[in-house]
Amino acid sequence: MLGLIDEFRHLFSEKAIDIYCxxxxxxxxxxxxKELLPQFxxxxxxxxxxxxxxxKAGHQGKLKAAVKxxxxxxxxxxxAAKELGIPITNTPRMFGGEVADVAVGYVIGLARQTFxxxxxxxxxxxIKPSGISLAGKTVALVGFGDIGRNTAKRLLAFDLKVIAYDPYFQAQDDLNQVQSSVWPNRLEEADFVVLTCALTPDNYHLLNADIFAKVKPAVKIVNVARGPxxxxxxxxxALSSGKVHSAALDVFEIExxxxxxxxxxxxxxxxxxHNGSNTVDAVHRASHQAIQLLFSFLGV
Structure with a gap:
């Protein structure tokens, strides 16, 4: 957002709000x-x-609201923010299509070794390596929120079979071909494992040695979510042994x-x-949404 701030200065000026980047x-x-926030x-x-x-430091100063x-x-x-009475939210459903595009691009890239x-x-x-055809292959899709659903829609268009893993899975009329399972059941069926879920304390190192022992030999991994x-x-x-054939990682444990x-x-x-959401359109959309949400919290 910092790179676009000049495009949005007029929104702040119209409300007589000073901004600092x-x-x-x-x-x-x-x-x-801690030094900066009490001033804003x-x-x-x-x-x-x-x-x-x-x-806490911000609350002891002027901080009244925040938007992720x-x-x-x-x-x-x-x-912590809510306990201090600081209204806070993120900008949901801003990047579903954009991140899904990257996820599917990675699936194709791994399948045909294009990169x-x-x-x-x-x-x-x-070189002329032999790839694999996508039609009829199975994807274990971890996460069925906005990004996951957009990814499933694209995968189905390539005649891939999709098994979704999400504790809050909700069937979608336009995605009725997607099957649901409980992690890690049926993981051995997957030719690809695609991660689109949020990182929580419960799924840290979701893909670990025990899971890699269960997967189909030569499985391909895609992570457009979070490194940990x-x-x-x-x-x-797993890559060294060949149990995992290849991986496409937009995110890492250390970045x-x-x-x-x-x-x-x-x-x-x-x-x-860590660039899956970065398109001109998406960044502009999310930045505008973040500003409007902050204005709403501040009552301006």
């Missing part, structure tokens, strides 16, 4: 936030560590991916930069 590439530290009435949160300590830009909320202590072919051709090689859903050490072992990560040695893998 800190000079930061990615996130502020807890200490920096509202806060649009990015990937910053919005924990109880930070909200985007869908993911694993960096925000909503409970690996591209890298080799750039090196002067002319996968135990990366277990994934490295950016460390230069010394063993994951980098697997040429059959595809890596992203």
């Amino acid at each position: 800190p000079p930061v590439k990615q996130t502020l530290s807890v200490e920096e936030l 009435d509202g806060w649009i949160i990015g990937d910053d560590p919005a924990n109880a300590e930070v909200f 830009w985007g869908v993911g909320v694993d960096n925000v202590d909503f409970k 690996q072919i591209d890298r080799e051709v750039r090196k002067g090689h002319w 859903l996968i135990d990366e050490l277990a994934l490295i072992d 950016p991916l460390p230069l010394d990560s063993p994951l980098r040695s697997f040429e059959q893998c595809i890596f992203g930069s």
Whole structure:
């Protein structure tokens, strides 16, 4: 959102609201936030560590409301904010289509090894690896919220079979071909495992050594959700043994991916930069929504 702030300055000016955008590439530290927040009435949160300590410091000053830009909320202590009487929300259903596009692009990329072919051709090689056809294959889709449903819609268009895993699964009339199961039942049927769920304390390292022992040999993994859903050490072992054929990861346990990560040695893998939602249209849409929600909380 910071890159678009000039496009939205008029919204603040019309309401005589001053805005401040800190000079930061990615996130502020807890200490920096504790120093800054007491000076402001509202806060649009990015990937910053919005924990109880930070909200308490803001509450002791002027902070009256907060909005988490985007869908993911694993960096925000909503409970702490609400206990302090600070109204807070995220911007739900902003990126379902965009992240789903990336997820399906990764499925195709892994199936046909298109990214690996591209890298080799750039090196002067002319490789012709045999891929797999998508029609008739099975996807274990973990998460059936906005992103999951949009992903399922796209997967079904490629004649893939979809098994959804979500404790709050609700059948959709337009997605009646999607089957539901309880994790990790039927996981051994899946040719692809696609993660689109939110990160919670209950699903940390959802994909771990025990799960990799259950999956179909040469399964392909896609993660467009949150890095800590996968135990990366277990994934490295599974890639090394061939139990997992390849993985497309837009997110990692540590971001950016460390230069010394063993994951980098697997040429059959595809890596992203936690960028699945980043389109001009989606960012503009979410930014406008975040601003309007904050104005509503502040009563302006």
